[in-house]
Amino acid sequence: MHRFASELFPICRSITGDGVRETLSRIGALIPIQVTDVPTGTRTFDWTVPREWNIRDAYIKDPSGQKIVEFKDSSLHVMSYSTPVKGMVSLQELKQHLHTLPERPDWIPYRTSYYKEDWGFCLRHSEMESLQDGLYEVCIDSTLKDGSLTYGECLIAGQSVDEVLISTHVCHPALANDNLSGMVIATALAQHLSSLKLRYSYRFVFIPGTIGAITWLARNQSRTGKIKHGLVLTGIGNRAPFHYKKSRRGDAEIDSAAGLVLRSGSEPYEILDFTPYGYDERQYCSPGFNLPVGCLMRSVWGTFPEYHTSADNLDFIAPDTLEGSLKLCASILDILEHNETLLNTNPYCEPQLGKRNLYRSTGGASISDEINARLWVLNFSDGQHSLLDIAERSGLSFKLINQAAADLKTGGLLIAA
Numbered sequence: 001m002h003r004f005a006s007e008l009f010p011i012c013r014s015i016t017g018d019g020v021r022e023t024l025s026r027i028g029a030l031i032p033i034q035v036t037d038v039p040t041g042t043r044t045f046d047w048t049v050p051r052e053w054n055i056r057d058a059y060i061k062d063p064s065g066q067k068i069v070e071f072k073d074s075s076l077h078v079m080s081y082s083t084p085v086k087g088m089v090s091l092q093e094l095k096q097h098l099h100t101l102p103e104r105p106d107w108i109p110y111r112t113s114y115y116k117e118d119w120g121f122c123l124r125h126s127e128m129e130s131l132q133d134g135l136y137e138v139c140i141d142s143t144l145k146d147g148s149l150t151y152g153e154c155l156i157a158g159q160s161v162d163e164v165l166i167s168t169h170v171c172h173p174a175l176a177n178d179n180l181s182g183m184v185i186a187t188a189l190a191q192h193l194s195s196l197k198l199r200y201s202y203r204f205v206f207i208p209g210t211i212g213a214i215t216w217l218a219r220n221q222s223r224t225g226k227i228k229h230g231l232v233l234t235g236i237g238n239r240a241p242f243h244y245k246k247s248r249r250g251d252a253e254i255d256s257a258a259g260l261v262l263r264s265g266s267e268p269y270e271i272l273d274f275t276p277y278g279y280d281e282r283q284y285c286s287p288g289f290n291l292p293v294g295c296l297m298r299s300v301w302g303t304f305p306e307y308h309t310s311a312d313n314l315d316f317i318a319p320d321t322l323e324g325s326l327k328l329c330a331s332i333l334d335i336l337e338h339n340e341t342l343l344n345t346n347p348y349c350e351p352q353l354g355k356r357n358l359y360r361s362t363g364g365a366s367i368s369d370e371i372n373a374r375l376w377v378l379n380f381s382d383g384q385h386s387l388l389d390i391a392e393r394s395g396l397s398f399k400l401i402n403q404a405a406a407d408l409k410t411g412g413l414l415i416a417a
């Protein structure tokens with residue numbers, strides 16, 4: 001995953017353009033991706049698909065003719081959606097188009113101007129401070145014209161047409177945690193699920209943030225009823241505690257599953273209530289849709305100094321943290337795959353487990369947990385409580401509860417509710 005992030009890192013992505021297509025094509029080499037292009041000007045609810053932005057080169061030359069800022073060194077050097085510019089400007093005028101981080105003088109900020117026509121360069125504050133008076137040559141060789149917005153989808157079919165939505169944004173340039181981590185984990189998760197026999201179908205959407213999610217929802221409004229669970233994956237590769245932001249509903253099955261996996265894991269975590277600010281869960285959880293979609297992160301947007309700066313680089317994410325995040329996602333999905341609501345066929349007093357060989361099995365300390373789990377499952381399988389509910393209430397692991405249910409089914413004591 002880290003190697004794949006390194007491969008994608010230099011590609012200049014934005015909300016439209018060749019960088020997104022190139023990224024989707026690289027992802028498509030690993031998992032089956034269906035790419036959709038939505039033309040500029042298409043109305044998507046209250047929004048309109050913008051013009052397409054592409055860039056070939058950009059630089060600033062100092063009064064001596066030396067290049068001091070070069071797009072080819074880092075795609076962060078150019079404000080995303082900068083209009084083309086070529087000419088000579090004074091230092092005073094140039095400074096009106098420069099973005100820096102005075103409090104982090106050696107980092108380059110990430111800036112965008114999607115909906116206001118402007119041009120700009122981003123650079124280290126220390127470099128800007130050293131600029132002398134004189135005439136500077138500026139060049140941004142970009143185009144902003146009618147084209148399309150591009151997104152990719154990967155459907156991994158399961159037994160049911162009911163879907164689990166996994167969404168990740170693909171519009172940021174050279175930023176590793178936000179959100180190459182989401183892209184590479186979603187890709188690896190799709191590869192992992194492809195090898196399993198699945199109950200749900202899984203739809204992975206690789207979309208530009210905000211306008212991409214809005215466009216996807218506008219084009220798929222009639223089929224959102226199929227989405228039974230969903231996760232937005234973002235900022236999930238750095239060394240920080242997990243943060244799970246609940247769906248707007250707050251009591252969706254994905255919220256319970258994520259909470260249970262985090263509580264039973266060894267890594268620190270925090271569970272956040274839904275707020276209408278954040279990533280694309282804002283669109284999936286807008287009141288008209290109100291889908292059961294949560295957001296899984298490590299660091300929360302805007303709360304860590306490296307956020308939207310050149311310090312969110314490939315050293316900021318690590319193979320082991322990516323792996324921990326992938327495993328967490330797989331565990332959450334594994335609960336969704338196996339969660340069900342069952343009915344105890346013998347609800348009047350406890351059934352006699354001993355005569356069904358369900359009271360003692362192999363020796364060791366695990367016996368009591370194993371039998372305890374069977375008693376919990378029998379007691380609460382009244383058609384009202386799912387296995388996930390029972391795991392939460394009992395404090396036992398989902399794996400143990402699920403195994404107990406399997407054993408009790410075999411023993412004829414449980415049926416589908």
Ligand SMILES: [Zn+2]
Binds near residue numbers: 172178308
């Ligand atoms: Zn971001």
